[in-house]
Amino acid sequence: MLRKIFLFLVLSFMFLVVPKAHADENFDISTNATYKVSENGLAHVTQRVQIRNKTEFIYTPSYAITTGMGDLINLRTYNNLGELPNKVTETKDGGKNIEINFSDKTVGLGRINEFTISFDTNLIARRKGSIWEVNVPGLSDPSSFVQYNITLETPASFGPPTIAKPYRYLSDQGPYSFTKNEIGKSGILILFGKSQYYFIKLVYHIQNSSVVPVKTEIALPPETSYQDIRIEKIVPEPEDTYQDEDGNWLAVYSLAPREKKTINAQVFAHVFAMPIFDLAEPRGSISSAKYWEVNDPEIKKIAQKLETPGKIYDYVVSTLSYNYDKVESKNVRLGASGALKNPDFAVCLEFTDLFVALARAAGIPARSVEGYAYTQDSKLRPLSLVRDVLHSWPEYYDQERKAWIMVDPTWTDTTGGMDYFNSFDLDHIAFVVKGNDSMYPVPAGGYKLSEDTKDVNVAFSDESSFRNIVKTQVLSDFPDYVFPLVSVSGQIIVENQGNMAVKNRKLYVKSDLTPSYQEFYIDSIPPYGKKALYITFNKSPFLTNKSHNITILFEGNSTTEKVLVGFIPDYYLILIGGVIILGSGAVSVIAYKTWSLYFQKRKKQANLRGKGPRS
Known part of the structure; x- marks a missing residue:
């Protein structure tokens, strides 16, 4: 951004020395400036200055202008008689001071000393990523001029202007004109281009200082009304990511006792100059909080x-x-x-x-x-x-x-x-x-274990890098078998495995159970996030013995679960039960035969001992 331009007059007088603050009592100063920007951003600046005498005997032997622009190229100072000598010195902040000396004395009430200053500079227009930014410096003291007008010309390749400061409507094609009051001290800022792309590298340092396991979270750059976000990569990946009431994306991690973890995230941001996303009505945004002493x-x-x-x-x-x-x-x-x-x-x-x-x-x-x-x-x-x-x-x-x-x-x-x-x-x-x-969550750049780390790096990107990766996975968990008179309940989990938020989607559940049709609204799931949906069907009659289908439809894909409701299990369970019964019977028979044989042997041995001679 350019520094503000400063104008002042160096005046000397034939018969009267007037303090600098009262220079307007002796002269009316008017300037018409033209800034013509070329395709490569080089601006040709032309300032036509008129100093009109308001007294009979005071004139201006010299004029000086100080500018914050340090790259004055092809500087010329001239009037209708030819070139005017100038002296250029550097200011302490890197700007330039231009002093012009006039050889002819323009004396007399109403006489006008008219001259031109022209130069080229690369500091007016700058290419910033996807946009062009044109910044015309302001005036240190606008009241010093009776009139100060600027005309700005930009090439058609810049496209139509998106933002103008001071705020006003600008047509799609220039030239654009501004008055002294519009220029003011702050100058003119015009952006050409609808949006800006950024590539952001973030580092988070987290640790668990306790002797028990803990869960903690980090804040990822979220979608807002002014920006769209793509989470390209997070290493290591979080267990889950959720969105809080203010729209923040919070990634969840587990830490073992005394564990430290460094997390690297790569993010693409698409930033707009005006709100483009409709966000929900605010909640709790008028209450008092620390640092926001509403009741003071x-x-x-x-x-x-x-x-x-x-x-x-x-x-x-x-x-x-x-x-x-x-x-x-x-x-x-x-x-x-x-x-x-x-x-x-x-x-x-x-x-x-x-x-x-x-x-x-x-x-x-x-x-x-x-x-x-x-x-x-x-x-x-x-x-x-x-x-x-x-x-x-x-x-x-x-x-x-x-x-x-x-x-x-x-x-x-x-x-x-x-x-x-x-x-x-x-x-x-x-x-x-x-x-x-007012204090939470902590933004990226605030997760530090030492102060000497550089954890936020931002660079311009482009539209081709801002990819949409839409990938979801639906997991379901329903029981295989449910007794009659018991509700069938289960859970569906939608996982966002893409790089962008899953927003404003609907998930449908169809079944021959009751209700036969259920619809669920998913407002937003951040990247790496999960959404759990809890499903319940009505109780089945007492004598039910039937297999039911539960079909889940989401994003054009479907999956079906089967649930058996009844007192008698399905054939698979009967088969398993039969195997168990037969196996138990076989074991019982073998055990009985073994015991019977053993008993007979014991009996025979006893009879033989009974027939022996007495001692």
């Missing part, structure tokens, strides 16, 4: 005055100031109440907490989102949640649009007023959403 008297008082999300957003931006030093310190989370008491000691967490608390106190459902935000300028768009380049921003539920709307008051503050309320961007990737709990 001061917060309630402020919320009653503000009432709307827009007014709350503007209040948070105007009240808090981003503190860059806090990021490098211990960075203790202050919460909403603490942020009001220390407005100059805020980072993204405080901006988010104050918005959430005020919105909830006004009866507006609101939550916190934590994740990754792509930035090329840590001053304009800072990241301050944890060391692994994470960011925090709020979202509120729009009852009319029936959607969660993400906003970023932190970046509006740090960019000098760029609008992140009426339009968002393609730079934010949600790792977790916190609504029911």
Whole structure:
């Protein structure tokens, strides 16, 4: 992101020295700038400046402009008489200062000194993954100009604009024009491209410090109203993955006593600038929580005055100031109440907490989102949640649009007023959403056993890598045999073995038992997740002796289970029973014969002893 452009005048006077702050009393300054972007992103910038004298005897011998752009190529300064000498020096932050000297004195009331500054730069338009981002710097003091207009021309290959800041409608084809009031201090940001693709590598470090086995879970990047997710790989695989009430995807692992485990995940994200998914109505998103002190008297008082999300957003931006030093310190989370008491000691967490608390106190459902935000300028768009380049921003539920709307008051503050309320961007990737709990779940990048690990790596991707792998397995567990007057009960488990969520599906169960038809709705199963469905059929009459079919239909596939209901088992069981009975009979006969033979021998021996001579 480009730094803001700064303009100032270096003035000297023939008869009167006027302080710099009152330069507008002596001159009217107007600028018409044209930014023409080529196919490769190189922008040709032309600024036509007019300085009109408002007094009779004061003129401008020189003019200076300071820009944050450090790659001024083919710089020219000229007027209708020819080239004007200039001196270029580098600023301490890497920008350029251009000073122009005028050989002719333009003196007299109403006289105009008109000249042109032109140069090429690669810092206006940048290719970012699947999109083009055009960023025209703002003005340090817009009031210094009577008029400042910008015309932006982009090639047809960029496609139609998706997002414009300041927020306004732009036609599919340019050129696009902006006035001084629209440019302001924050400048112009336009995105060309409907969506952005990312490839994310995440590492989670978990351990069990106890002497007993435990189950724990990690948070995977979930689907939100702004992003679609594909879980390409998790090593080792979790036992299960489930979705909580805020839509988070939580993967479950078992840990033996004292066991440590490192988990590697590869994720593809498809991010949109506007909500594209309809999510369920919010639950519990207006209650008080730690850091969201909804019942604090001061917060309630402020919320009653503000009432709307827009007014709350503007209040948070105007009240808090981003503190860059806090990021490098211990960075203790202050919460909403603490942020009001220390407005100059805020980072993204405080901006988010104050918005959430005020919105909830006004009866507006609101939550916190934590994740990754792509930035090329840590001053304009800072990241301050944890060391692994994470960011925090709020979202509120729009009852009319029936959607969660993400906003970023932190970046509006740090960019000098760029609008992140009426339009968002393609730079934010949600790792977790916190609504029911202000502290849980922990986002990826927060599962560390030491601070020196780099656990979040994000790169641009493309549409071809964002594959849809739909694979499910249906398992069923029903008894083979049930007595009459006993309900037939079983369980069906749907496993998601694909890389995307299984959403809004229906599973059907047909049988000649009663009820003969059952329908089950599956709202969402995350990748690596399971959904258990419990099935019950009515009791069969007392004299029933019949085999019943239970057919399960899901996603065009079917499987059938058989259940015997009756007092008499099926032929297989009769065969087994017959074998057991025959075997038992044979053993009994053999045992009897053996015992009988033994008894006869004993008897004969006794008779022989009886016939012997007496002693």
